[in-house]
Amino acid sequence: MAVTLVPPLTTLRQFDTCRLLPSRFADVEDSVLAPLADNDAHLRDLFELDNATNARLRTQNGGPSTGAGTGISVDELVFGVPNFRIINAAYTYAHPQGSRFNDGRRGAWYCAFDAETALAEVSFHKTVEYAEIGRFDDSVQYQCMLADFTASFHDLRGQPRYDACLAPDSYVASQTLAEQLLDGGSLGVLYPSVRRAGGTNLACFRPALVGNARKGAAYRLTWRGAPDPIIEIL
Numbered sequence: 001m002a003v004t005l006v007p008p009l010t011t012l013r014q015f016d017t018c019r020l021l022p023s024r025f026a027d028v029e030d031s032v033l034a035p036l037a038d039n040d041a042h043l044r045d046l047f048e049l050d051n052a053t054n055a056r057l058r059t060q061n062g063g064p065s066t067g068a069g070t071g072i073s074v075d076e077l078v079f080g081v082p083n084f085r086i087i088n089a090a091y092t093y094a095h096p097q098g099s100r101f102n103d104g105r106r107g108a109w110y111c112a113f114d115a116e117t118a119l120a121e122v123s124f125h126k127t128v129e130y131a132e133i134g135r136f137d138d139s140v141q142y143q144c145m146l147a148d149f150t151a152s153f154h155d156l157r158g159q160p161r162y163d164a165c166l167a168p169d170s171y172v173a174s175q176t177l178a179e180q181l182l183d184g185g186s187l188g189v190l191y192p193s194v195r196r197a198g199g200t201n202l203a204c205f206r207p208a209l210v211g212n213a214r215k216g217a218a219y220r221l222t223w224r225g226a227p228d229p230i231i232e233i234l
Helices: 023-027 040-060 084-092 115-133 160-166 172-183
Strands: 009-022 109-112 137-155 188-192 200-204 211-224 230-233
Touching: 009 023, 009 115, 009 200, 009 211, 023 137, 084 109, 084 211, 109 115, 109 137, 115 137, 115 200, 115 211, 137 200, 160 172, 160 188, 172 188
Parallel strands: 137 188
Antiparallel strands: 009 109, 009 137, 109 200, 137 211, 188 200, 211 230
16 A cells, blocks of 8 residues: 655653663673774764675665665664664664564654553564464563654654654555655654553664663563463562
């Protein structure tokens, strides 16, 4: 389904948004390239080399080597601020199939306005994974990464024309919209949570806008034979 309309812009000033990461990633504040770098300048060079290699592979496979939607360049990444590697990882290591507002070539910083919504989102996706193997028996720890945002984002809240972008079982329309918005220089998308009624999420397209990233509370989610996890604050 093609999406051709552009959502309205909302100027957002939101503090303490919550992004949940598996604790093993948040506790080690490094990308897979970091152990190869002697300093920040060297790490920038490695990111640049990695980006160039990815562009080459896309060209060899018949895809475009430059332009919007083909990935993220080193010029967009952030360096020298607290947790910058965690921020950059959100954009450089996208899920191969993408997520709601990004494809597999470029990630985004997804967060919720409150921890309850972030927990609902994470719980849903982990439960889907366990349902696929028919086993609800696991315990996972998550670290909340707090961040502040002050910018104008395209807003899907209260916009029924974009209902297809909020489909619970398809990212086709939402990824199409995201690509169009990126082409137009969008900073990101505000949207109602699909997994928790009344919750609000943000998909931020630009690393530089993830402000004051820092650790918040930690949580343990435990599945004991049922789809709904037991949630504990650590």
